[in-house]
Each structure stands twice: as C-alpha cells, then as structure tokens.
Amino acid sequence: MTKVAYINPELQGGRRSNARVRLQIPATFTLLSGAHKCLLSNLSRSGARVAIDPPPKVGDCGILRCTELDAFCVVVWVHGGECGVEFEDVEPIDLVQALRWYSDNYSEYQQGELLRTVREWVSGGKTTGG
Numbered sequence: 001m002t003k004v005a006y007i008n009p010e011l012q013g014g015r016r017s018n019a020r021v022r023l024q025i026p027a028t029f030t031l032l033s034g035a036h037k038c039l040l041s042n043l044s045r046s047g048a049r050v051a052i053d054p055p056p057k058v059g060d061c062g063i064l065r066c067t068e069l070d071a072f073c074v075v076v077w078v079h080g081g082e083c084g085v086e087f088e089d090v091e092p093i094d095l096v097q098a099l100r101w102y103s104d105n106y107s108e109y110q111q112g113e114l115l116r117t118v119r120e121w122v123s124g125g126k127t128t129g130g
Helices: 093-104 104-120
Strands: 021-031 033-041 047-052 061-066 070-080 082-087
Touching: 021 047, 021 093, 033 061, 033 093, 047 061
Parallel strands: none
Antiparallel strands: 021 033, 021 061, 033 047, 047 082, 061 070, 070 082
C-alpha cells in the first residue's frame, strides 16, 4: 500500500501556496490615480490576477473590490494588460468560494439583481440615480 503525504496548504508557504480559482468577473481597482474598472481573472486567498487598462506599476498599492471582496493589495507583477496583486491579509476560503459561485452564475445573478431593482422601483421602494 502506498502512503500519500498530506501537505497542509496553510503551512506550505511560497508564491503559489494557495489554490487559485479561475474567474471572469468585473471588479474595481482603486489606486492613487483613481478607480479603474478591471476584470478579475483568477483569485486565491493571498492574491489575484487582474486584467486592467492601463496597467498599474509594480509596487503600486490599492484596493481591489468585487462583490464581497474588499482587499488592500500591492501589485507584484505586470505583463501587458494584466497584473498580479498580493493581498495584505489572507482572505477567507469562504470568500474565494463565494466569488467562484458568483463567477459561475454571473448572468443569473445579474438578471436577479435587475428583477429585484425593478420590483423595488414599481413598489415605490428604493431608487438609484438622480
């Protein structure tokens, strides 16, 4: 019988010690130069890959926001229109899983949000805009 060693990812360390999930969801990256729309293309508990134009510089700090994600981070690499960011704090696994669900169900989620907004407007509830 072959023994398989279990490696706890929390204890492993290194650049890619946290599993990454692939996403394709809109986000906002707020830097000193302002808020920039971007696309969150993958995510781990310790960082993310972001498609953004124009890309920031290595060392730039900012806040990456997307639904429940609100993370202070630093740009650690830039290549073309993409950059890699490292989060100041390790994000909870529940958040990573929730964003994966959001990405997998993005169209349905957006349709549900539109329906909720229309119902609120028709019933005289909250309105947005001016």
